[in-house]
Amino acid sequence: MKIAINQVPAEGLYIEEEIKSAQLDLDTDLIKFGPVLEVRGKVTRITNALTVELNIKGSLGADCSRCLSRYDWKLDKNVRFTYPLESSDNFIDLDPDIREEIILDYPIKPLCRPDCQGLCLKCGKNKNEGGCNCGST
Numbered sequence: 001m002k003i004a005i006n007q008v009p010a011e012g013l014y015i016e017e018e019i020k021s022a023q024l025d026l027d028t029d030l031i032k033f034g035p036v037l038e039v040r041g042k043v044t045r046i047t048n049a050l051t052v053e054l055n056i057k058g059s060l061g062a063d064c065s066r067c068l069s070r071y072d073w074k075l076d077k078n079v080r081f082t083y084p085l086e087s088s089d090n091f092i093d094l095d096p097d098i099r100e101e102i103i104l105d106y107p108i109k110p111l112c113r114p115d116c117q118g119l120c121l122k123c124g125k126n127k128n129e130g131g132c133n134c135g136s137t
């Protein structure tokens, strides 16, 4: 997602765009991003800088690190970037910063819910779905 600096008017520029998540390389071993992100916000130009305020929305799937089941969650994040303007710049590419902001929110150990009970160490049953008969709980 690129902003043409000379197309940002004095009153600011509203932007609304869908970005393909593949373009930002967002998937990890545990986390799979939905196909698109919705990005909308405003670009404001002040004397020597461009300020970009964005809301980023997307949906993600992850494997719970305790019970191994796949679960989904929604990303909905507000971010703000400031770019100093050099006279030689024509465009600002937002993708690297958007990507970084999203990845910052990735959990190191994804959990389908905060109190996920995980799997029984003996029989492998998902304890969120009820007790097993191993007596370990």
Ligand SMILES: [Zn+2]
Pocket (backbone or CB within 6 Å): 064, 065, 066, 067, 068, 069, 111, 112, 113, 116, 117, 118
């Ligand atoms: Zn879980």
Ligand SMILES: [Zn+2]
Pocket (backbone or CB within 6 Å): 120, 121, 122, 123, 124, 125, 132, 133, 134, 135
């Ligand atoms: Zn068990």
